[in-house]
Amino acid sequence: MFSRAYRAAVTVPPLVWVTVFLLIPYLLMFCYSFWSVSMAQTIVHSWTLDNYRELLRVNVYWQTLFRSMWIAARVMLFSLLLGYPLAYYLSFHAAKRKDLLYQLVIIPLWVSYLVRAYAWKTILGSDGVLNTLLQYTHLSKHPLEFLLYSPFAVVLTLTHIYTPFTMLPIYASLEHIPRNLVEASHDLGGSPSQTFWRVIFPLSIPGVLAGATFAFVLSLGDFLAPLLLGGPSGIMISNIVVSLFGAAYNWPLGAAISLCMLVLVVGLLFISERLEKKWSFT
């Protein structure tokens, strides 16, 4: 029913925009990773594999990438451990309070990411809320210094930020489970734990995958929480990229690292999507 002209009119503008502002920039990042910087600090537009050789040669890049993945893995795990039972409670036990509790999960999302990271800083600092509280109640004489400027602080803050994001898709998938399946399991003598592990949990796997992937990928690339709370031991891969694009002025090397991250992320999305298809019941 829609004419050729109509279809062209709705297709061409977004196609052009997305090509110019998304596709070309990503391709440009790919190109940059094969360019280099001259002594005079200009970008040399000739092709070389030097940036990738450098990445393979210098251990710091790999160590930092693995540390970032380890931080992201912990954030993902803790977000699931906090978020799943919360989603389960809301979906199966909250009854009339469901809508209210759901909104209570959403609300922290609208407090600026930066401000929440900063709030944790004021809580964890050596003269911060937590340490002065411990001294006020005589639970500890000296401030606990390990709280702030550590990977712990980064994991805690990112977990705080990504728990609602992890919970939401899990909740959505739990809400989609036909309730008569759960009743059937009970009627046929399944214990609550059997019903959970054999009926409810497998059906919620698509939501778990979506939430886990989201938390992992976005914490992997974070550079603000480590700058604010991580200290030297909490540096993540994106911090290296930021410094390469800033003071260190080596855009091509920074682009090469970003591209590795991009490939890693797209690979994870691909795997997550495959698994999701495998577990989806519709």
Add this chain to the structure above:
Amino acid sequence: MELHMSNDTNSSSGTRWLLVHTVAVFAFLYLPIAVLIVYSFNGEGVGGFPPHNLTFDWYRMLFADAAIWESVGNSVVVALSAVAIALAFGVLAALALDRAQFPGKALFRRLVLLPLILPGIITGLSLLMLFREADVKLSLLTIVLGHGTALISVATTEVFAGLQKLDRAQEEASLDLGASYWQTFWRVTIPNLQLPIIGAALLIFTLSMDEIAVSFFLIGRDNTLPLEIWGRLRRGITPEINAISTIIFVFSLVAIVIWYRLRVRTEGRPAIAELIEAAVQGD
């Protein structure tokens, strides 16, 4: 659904644990927000337990702080422009995905959704390289282009969901009765998509107001609010930040309530969950 477990002694202790867990998670989620608000009134500054000398001084200082308000103004301009760009191209993209066949359609769909799931640094840097190669000076405009582009995904997802439920017979009738495509678009299609469009606009506005990872790389001379806050945080902690955050929090609460009401009226399904799933699963 609560009833089916009620005569099982095992599960009632399980349910109690679940309740304790839920309360604990909410406490964890709200602790920093509570600290933020309480210490915005603390005369002694940030940190230090218990808070004492309650005062409005930080708010007074905040209202006299021209740099903050200028950055708030910049952020509002950026967010409104981002809403305009993301809606214009997002609505068209949703129509294209719903009604047209073209080569690379699957790739296009994925590409649009990518900025939602990619760490902001990748989108920010790739645009930075584009602007450098094209010799575009960094300014609020480059931030607008960044936000607008990254948030097309939100508009597309919301409007596409709306289109799936739209009854095409209305548009068909309009065309049969002699209206042009242009008239049909403005008088039938858009009014039918009113709620998803308003919902998307609110979401894009709030996301843009809070965005920092992309803006971080595209900033020129003028700061947006998050970047202004970031600059101050690097220099040291000040309760003025608590005060402005508290004010923004109150504003966001109002926006969420409006947005949530809209969602409930249309379908009552969590939009953010949809977005996350769409971003991760590429459809």
